[in-house]
Amino acid sequence: MSSSTFPSAGARAGEEPSTGTAPGEPRTPLVLDHEYDGIEEYDNPMPGWWVATFWASFFFAIGYLLYFYVSPHGMSVADAYEADMAEARAAEAKRSLGEAVTEGGLQKLALDPALMKDARAIFAQRCMPCHGEHGQGVIGPNLTDAYWLHGGTLLDVYRTVSDGVPQKGMPAWKMQLTPIQTRQLAAFVGVLGQKPIAGKAPEGELAAGASH
Numbered sequence: 001m002s003s004s005t006f007p008s009a010g011a012r013a014g015e016e017p018s019t020g021t022a023p024g025e026p027r028t029p030l031v032l033d034h035e036y037d038g039i040e041e042y043d044n045p046m047p048g049w050w051v052a053t054f055w056a057s058f059f060f061a062i063g064y065l066l067y068f069y070v071s072p073h074g075m076s077v078a079d080a081y082e083a084d085m086a087e088a089r090a091a092e093a094k095r096s097l098g099e100a101v102t103e104g105g106l107q108k109l110a111l112d113p114a115l116m117k118d119a120r121a122i123f124a125q126r127c128m129p130c131h132g133e134h135g136q137g138v139i140g141p142n143l144t145d146a147y148w149l150h151g152g153t154l155l156d157v158y159r160t161v162s163d164g165v166p167q168k169g170m171p172a173w174k175m176q177l178t179p180i181q182t183r184q185l186a187a188f189v190g191v192l193g194q195k196p197i198a199g200k201a202p203e204g205e206l207a208a209g210a211s212h
């Protein structure tokens with residue numbers, strides 16, 4: 001027990017026996033450099049299992065971060081859910097559509113916000129390079145105006161998207177998209193056409209009954 005109220009180097013010097021060190025000998029490095037009311041503290045390492053758990057979770061966290069936030073592979077729970085939902089909606093739409101593609105059927109797809117959201121994502125992936133982010137046209141024509149090279153009804157657009165215009169550089173998408181995706185995109189082009197965006201100059205014929 002210390003006779004001094006304050007832990008000081010001088011007070012400690014006389015109490016070395018409590019650390020197992022004879023007076024005057026250097027303090028063992030395992031004893032921490034403070035003392036309160038004569039109580040000193042050993043610098044005990046954390047138990048091995050604790051340190052192992054710490055480092056395991058530390059490196060796991062780095063791996064987790066890289067996988068889910070940096071690399072393109074990791075999918076967040078929300079994204080995985082969204083992908084599953086998109087798949088389910090596509091399956092649902094396919095069932096309700098049957099096999100025949102009709103103007104009315106395509107119009108119905110265009111009115112489904114969830115399907116159009118999926119279509120926007122496919123458009124951004126597949127069509128944007130040639131038709132622009134908003135469909136305003138780059139190499140391919142402006143899809144938001146009322147002028148059409150190959151007809152402006154949804155069914156016309158469906159045929160163009162499905163069969164393409166290979167000799168002019170428009171791919172036949174039925175080779176690369178599922179049937180429902182091709183329909184979704186045809187309907188989506190119809191949605192794009194509701195809001196003309198300044199871009200590539202009009203090409204083709206003004207659609208019947210169009211005002212812009």
Ligand code: HEC
Pocket residue numbers: 123126127128129130131139140141143147148149150151157160161165168169170171173185186189203204
């Ligand atoms: C490699 C470039 C390229 C890609 C990718 C592309 N297109 Fe096209 N697209 C064109 C070209 C070029 C034309 C014009 C064809 C012509 O001159 O007859 C065209 C024409 C069209 C037309 C007809 C426009 C009209 O005026 O009649 C539609 C609709 C269309 N594309 C939709 C799509 C959709 C939907 C996608 C994505 C699934 C897509 N395109 C991807 C190049 C592309």
